[in-house]
Amino acid sequence: MPTAMEIYKLLPKKNCGECKFPTCLAFAMQLANLKVALEACPYVSPEAKAALEESGAPPVRLVTFGAGESAAKTGDETQLFRHDKTFYHPTVLGLVLDCAQGLDKVRAGLDDVKGLVFERVGQQVRVDAVAVKQSVASADVFAEAAEAACSQALPVVLMSEDAKAMAGAAAKCKSRPLLYKATPANIDAMVEVAKSSGCPLVIGGAPNLDELGHLAEKAKKAGVQDIVLEPAASTAAELLQNMTTIRRAAIRKKHRPLGYPTIAVLGRSQSDQLRGALGVMKYSSIVLMDDLPREFVYPLMALRQNIFTDPQVPIQVKPGLYTVGEPTEKSPVMFTTNFSLTYFTVRADIEKSKMPAWLLVVDTEGQSVMTAFAAGKLTPESVAKAIETEKVKEKSKRNEIVIPGMVSRMSGKLNELTEMKVTVGSRESSGIPKMMRTLSQ
Amino acid sequence: MGFDGAKESFPGRIKDVTIGATAEQGGTRGKRVVVGGSNGLPFHKWESEMPHVPAVAMDVVDTERMVPDVLHGTLGALAKEPVEWARKCQEWGADMLVLKLASANPEEENRPVEACEALVKEVLKSVQLPLLVYGCGSEEKDAKLMEAVSNAGRGERLFLGLAEEKAYKSITAAAMANGHGVVAFSNLDINLAKQINILLLDFGMKPENILMDPLMAPLGMGLEYSYSVIERLRTGALVGDPVLQVPIICDCSCAWTVPEVLEEAPQKGPQLQRGVHWESITAEAAMVAGADIVILRHPETVAKVKAATAELRGGA
Numbered sequence: 114m115p116t117a118m119e120i121y122k123l124l125p126k127k128n129c130g131e132c133k134f135p136t137c138l139a140f141a142m143q144l145a146n147l148k149v150a151l152e153a154c155p156y157v158s159p160e161a162k163a164a165l166e167e168s169g170a171p172p173v174r175l176v177t178f179g180a181g182e183s184a185a186k187t188g189d190e191t192q193l194f195r196h197d198k199t200f201y202h203p204t205v206l207g208l209v210l211d212c213a214q215g216l217d218k219v220r221a222g223l224d225d226v227k228g229l230v231f232e233r234v235g236q237q238v239r240v241d242a243v244a245v246k247q248s249v250a251s252a253d254v255f256a257e258a259a260e261a262a263c264s265q266a267l268p269v270v271l272m273s274e275d276a277k278a279m280a281g282a283a284a285k286c287k288s289r290p291l292l293y294k295a296t297p298a299n300i301d302a303m304v305e306v307a308k309s310s311g312c313p314l315v316i317g318g319a320p321n322l323d324e325l326g327h328l329a330e331k332a333k334k335a336g337v338q339d340i341v342l343e344p345a346a347s348t349a350a351e352l353l354q355n356m357t358t359i360r361r362a363a364i365r366k367k368h369r370p371l372g373y374p375t376i377a378v379l380g381r382s383q384s385d386q387l388r389g390a391l392g393v394m395k396y397s398s399i400v401l402m403d404d405l406p407r408e409f410v411y412p413l414m415a416l417r418q419n420i421f422t423d424p425q426v427p428i429q430v431k432p433g434l435y436t437v438g439e440p441t442e443k444s445p446v447m448f449t450t451n452f453s454l455t456y457f458t459v460r461a462d463i464e465k466s467k468m469p470a471w472l473l474v475v476d477t478e479g480q481s482v483m484t485a486f487a488a489g490k491l492t493p494e495s496v497a498k499a500i501e502t503e504k505v506k507e508k509s510k511r512n513e514i515v516i517p518g519m520v521s522r523m524s525g526k527l528n529e530l531t532e533m534k535v536t537v538g539s540r541e542s543s544g545i546p547k548m549m550r551t552l553s554q
Numbered sequence: 555m556g557f558d559g560a561k562e563s564f565p566g567r568i569k570d571v572t573i574g575a576t577a578e579q580g581g582t583r584g585k586r587v588v589v590g591g592s593n594g595l596p597f598h599k600w601e602s603e604m605p606h607v608p609a610v611a612m613d614v615v616d617t618e619r620m621v622p623d624v625l626h627g628t629l630g631a632l633a634k635e636p637v638e639w640a641r642k643c644q645e646w647g648a649d650m651l652v653l654k655l656a657s658a659n660p661e662e663e664n665r666p667v668e669a670c671e672a673l674v675k676e677v678l679k680s681v682q683l684p685l686l687v688y689g690c691g692s693e694e695k696d697a698k699l700m701e702a703v704s705n706a707g708r709g710e711r712l713f714l715g716l717a718e719e720k721a722y723k724s725i726t727a728a729a730m731a732n733g734h735g736v737v738a739f740s741n742l743d744i745n746l747a748k749q750i751n752i753l754l755l756d757f758g759m760k761p762e763n764i765l766m767d768p769l770m771a772p773l774g775m776g777l778e779y780s781y782s783v784i785e786r787l788r789t790g791a792l793v794g795d796p797v798l799q800v801p802i803i804c805d806c807s808c809a810w811t812v813p814e815v816l817e818e819a820p821q822k823g824p825q826l827q828r829g830v831h832w833e834s835i836t837a838e839a840a841m842v843a844g845a846d847i848v849i850l851r852h853p854e855t856v857a858k859v860k861a862a863t864a865e866l867r868g869g870a
C-alpha cells in the first residue's frame with residue numbers, strides 16, 4: 114500500500130469535507146490504513162484513481178490460467194524467504210507435449226498427466242498442467258491438439274511463436290490457456306492474440322531483464338494485464354540469478370515492469386531435473402518439463418509441499434479417535450500424534466496389516482512423536498486425557514493401549530493414570546504389521 | 555523508473571575452514587579441502603564471492619545395521635567392509651569421508667574402543683581423502699573413543715563429531731589435543747546453533763576449527779524446517795554475527811531413512827532411482843539454503859550433486 118503522503122498528493126486538496134473527514138490529509142490517512150474506500154471522495158480524478166489502484170496492487174501480480182477448480186494460480190508472492198512469512202502459490206508443474214510426435218502421442222500424453230496424481234500426507238499432489246507445443250507441426254494439428262488438451266480439466270499452456278497459429282489454437286480453447294510466448298520479434302501480433310482471446314501471455318526472448326521489463330510494459334500499455342515473464346535460464350546459475358533478481362525487483366523495489374509471475378521451460382536431462390527443483394525453491398511460478406518420470410516427480414512434489422507449507426503451522430489433522438478398517442470392541446487401540454506426516458505414515462502402516470484398529474490421535478499442535486515428547490506436548494497426562502474424552506474404553510473393551518516405541522518411557526505413568534495395560538509398540542511404524550499379528554486377539 | 559538489478563552485499567563473510575592435512579602440514583592426505591569463504595548468499599556469484607563450491611562428503615558406516623535393504627544392490631558386500639567402502643568412495647569422487655563409528659554404541663554392537671581406533675588407522679592408510687570421524691552418540695563411550703581417534707589421526711587434521719550442548723567438552727578437548735576440528739551439532743534451532751558455537755569458543759576452540767551441523771531433516775520429513783534454519787543461519791552470519799560465520803555441514807544421507815524411500819511403491823517409480831532423487835533433492839535444498847558440505851551416500855547422487863554445483867556456480 115502507498116503511504117498517506119503518497120495518497121494525499123493525488124487527492125483534489127479541496128478540504129471540502131464531503132468524505133466526512135475535515136481535510137484531504139485526514140482522509141488520506143484513513144485510506145492508507147484501509148479504513149475507508151476511495152469512493153467516499155466524489156472529486157478524485159480518474160487518473161488519480163488509476164494511479165492509486167496501481168500503487169496499491171500487490172508486488173507480484175496474481176495470474177490465473179485454466180478454468181474452474183483446476184485453474185492454476187501463480188504469482189501474488191510477497192516474500193523472498195519463506196521464513197519471513199510464507200510462500201503462497203506452489204510452483205505449477207507441467208509436462209510439455211510436442212505436436213511433432215502426432216496427435217495420438219499428444220492424447221496419450223494427456224492421459225499420462227492425468228495419472229500423475231499422488232496422495233501425500235493427506236493432500237492430493239499432481240502434475241497440474243500440460244503444455245501443447247507446435248514445433249514443426251502444422252497450424253491445424255496444433256489447433257486440434259490444443260482443443261484436445263483444453264477439453265480436459267487441466268490448465269493448458271499453448272506453445273508457439275507463430276501468432277497466426279496461436280490465434281487458431283486459442284480459438285479452440287474455452288479454458289483460458291496461457292499463451293507462450295511473445296518475443297521481441299512477434300510481440301505486437303501476440304499481444305493482439307492475447308487481447309482478442311482474453312488469455313494471459315508469456316513474455317520472453319529478451320536479451321536481459323531490462324529489456325524483458327520493457328516488453329512487459331509494452332504489452333501492458335497495449336492492454337494485456339495478465340503477463341508471465343520468462344527470463345533467460347539456460348543454466349542453473351542463470352536461472353537462479355534472473356529469478357532472484359526479478360523477485361527482488363518486484364518485492365523490494367516495487368519495480369512494476371517485473372512484477373509478474375515467472376516461468377522456466379526445461380528439457381528432460383538430469384541437469385534439467387535439478388533446475389526444476391531449483392525453480393521450486395527459487396521463485397519459478399511455473400516449471401514446464403519435457404519428461405516427468407514418476408521417480409522424479411514424486412520427490413519433486415514432496416519438495417514443493419515442503420517449501421510451500423506455512424512455517425507457522427505444521428500440516429496437521431484433527432485430534433480424535435479414528436478407525437482403520439472396521440474395528441470392534443475386540444480390536445486394538447494405538448495412539449499417535451496429530452502431525453499429518455506422523456498420522457498418515459502410521460495409518461498407512463496399520464492398513465498394511467490388513468487388520469482393523471482404533472487409532473487415537475492426540476493433540477500435539479501438529480508435532481511429531483519425538484518433537485512433541487521433547488517439547489512436553491505429548492505426556493502421559495495428555496494421552497490419558499484424550500483416552501477419557503474420546504471414550505476409548507467404551508469403544509474397545511481390551512483395556513489395552515499400544516504406544517509408539519519412541520515414548521516407551523511414558524508406559525509406567527500412563528498405566529497408573531488409565532489403569533490400562535500399556536504395550537510398547539515398535540519404534541518405527543513400519544513394524545506395526547508384524548506387531549499386530551502378535552497382539553492377542 | 556530505472557531498474558538497478560537489485561544487487562545486494564553483506565558485511566560478513568564465512569570463515570575458510572580446511573579439512574585434512576597433506577605431508578606438507580604433517581599429515582598423509584592426498585589433498586586438503588577448503589570450505590566456506592563466501593560473503594554472499596549461496597551461488598549468488600553475480601553480487602558476491604563464493605571461492606569454494608560446496609564440498610561432497612560420503613559417509614561410511616561401520617555396521618550393516620545402518621544400511622537399508624534398498625542400498626544392498628549398490629553397497630552390497632561393502633556394508634560389511636568399511637575399509638573397502640571407504641576406498642570405493644574415493645573412486646566415486648567424494649571430496650572427503652565421514653566415518654561413522656556407530657558400532658561402538660554400548661546398546662548395540664558395543665565394539666571396543668581399540669577396534670574402532672584400528673579401523674580409523676586402517677582407513678587413513680587405505681584412503682587419501684580428508685576424514686571426519688563421528689562417534690556413536692553415547693556420551694561416555696564417545697569420550698574415550700574420540701580421545702583414541704584423535705591420537706590415531708595425529709597430524710591429519712580430522713574433524714570429530716558430534717559436539718552437542720550437553721556433551722561437548724571431552725570431544726572438543728580430544729580435538730584440541732591434536733589440532734583437529736569439531737563438528738558442532740544443534741537441533742533445528744538458530745539459537746541452539748549459536749549457543750553450541752559460543753560454548754566451543756569459550757572452551758578455547760578456534761573458529762577456523764569448527765563446522766556446524768544444524769540438523770538436516772530429509773525431504774518430506776521436515777526439510778522445510780532445515781531449509782529455513784540454514785537460510786537464517788547464513789543470513790545471520792552475513793549481516794555480521796561472528797559466532798555464525800562458520801561453514802555449515804548437512805548430512806543428507808538421512809534421505810535413506812525416509813519411509814517413502816524404503817517402501818516399494820511402483821506407482822512412485824523404481825525404488826532405488828526414487829531414493830537417488832530423494833537424496834539429490836535433499837542435498838540441493840541444503841546447498842541452496844547455505845550448506846558448505848553435504849554428506850551423501852549413493853554414488854549416483856554424488857555425480858548429480860557435483861554436476862549441479864558446477865552448473866550453479868557457473869563458468870569462471
Ligand code: B12
Pocket residue numbers: 427447448449450452454455458459479480481482483484485486487488515516517518519538539540541542543545741742743746769770771775776779
Ligand atoms: C522436523 C523436526 C522438528 C520440527 C517440528 C516438526 C513437527 N511438526 O513435529 C521442529 C524444528 C519445530 C522441531 C523442534 C524441536 N525438536 Co525436533 N525434530 C524434527 C526431526 C528432524 C523430524 C521429526 C519428524 O518429522 N519425524 C517424522 C515422523 C513421522 O516421526 P514420528 O512422529 O516420530 O513417527 C514415527 C515413529 O514415532 C512411529 N510412530 C508414530 N506413532 C506411532 C504409533 C504407534 C502405535 C507405533 C507403534 C509407532 C508410531 O512411526 C513413525 C514413522 O516411523 C527429528 C529428527 C529425526 N530425523 O527424526 C527431530 C527431533 C524429533 N527433535 C528433537 C528435539 C529435541 C526438538 C526440540 C525440543 C529441540 C529444539 N530445537 O528446541 C524442539 C521442540 C519443539 C518445541 N519446542 O516446540 C529430537 C528429540 C530428541 C529426543 N530423543 O527426545 C529429535 C529426535 C532430533 C534429535 N536427533 O535430537 N523438531
Ligand code: SF4
Pocket residue numbers: 124125126127128129130131132133134135136137138140153154155156157
Ligand atoms: S471529499 Fe475529497 S476533496 Fe473533499 S476533503 Fe474529502 S478527500 Fe478532500
